[in-house]
Amino acid sequence: MTRLLYVSLLLLLGSSFATAAEKTWTGVISDSLCRTSHNSAVEHAGEKLPDHDCTIACVKKGGKYVFVSNGKVYDIANQDFAELQEDAGHTVQLRGEMNGSNIKVSGIAMASRNSKKGKTSLEAARNAHR
Numbered sequence: 498m499t500r501l502l503y504v505s506l507l508l509l510l511g512s513s514f515a516t517a518a519e520k521t522w523t524g525v526i527s528d529s530l531c532r533t534s535h536n537s538a539v540e541h542a543g544e545k546l547p548d549h550d551c552t553i554a555c556v557k558k559g560g561k562y563v564f565v566s567n568g569k570v571y572d573i574a575n576q577d578f579a580e581l582q583e584d585a586g587h588t589v590q591l592r593g594e595m596n597g598s599n600i601k602v603s604g605i606a607m608a609s610r611n612s613k614k615g616k617t618s619l620e621a622a623r624n625a626h627r
Contacts, residue, residue, distance in 0.1 A: 524566030528555040548586030
């Protein structure tokens with residue numbers, strides 16, 4: 498009987514320390530100032546910037562990296578993840594663990610672009626499931 502209680506207690510404690518499962522999403526790395534829409538001509542003194550450059554500029558101004566997937570914006574928990582700057586503004590496959598609306602990134606890979614319709618990577622992510 499004591500052994501059964503001991504095993505049950507271990508199972509209960511072990512399950513409370515379980516982490517969220519790692520998943521992969523397709524979307525765009527953007528910034529918290531622009532979120533789903535880059536209006537770089539307005540934001541950067543009339544200068545039109547590509548999405549990548551706009552995202553980098555906004556992060557330097559104090560914005561944070563975010564991930565946009567299917568029209569929803571997710572905060573990125575680990576802002577110091579090395580590949581965020583390199584892949585900013587691009588459609589990517591982002592791998593990590595989600596906790597509420599936060600994602601802790603563990604990997605990023607470039608996704609194929611939606612070149613047939615001539616859409617920017619951010620437009621393609623916004624319209625992916627319409």
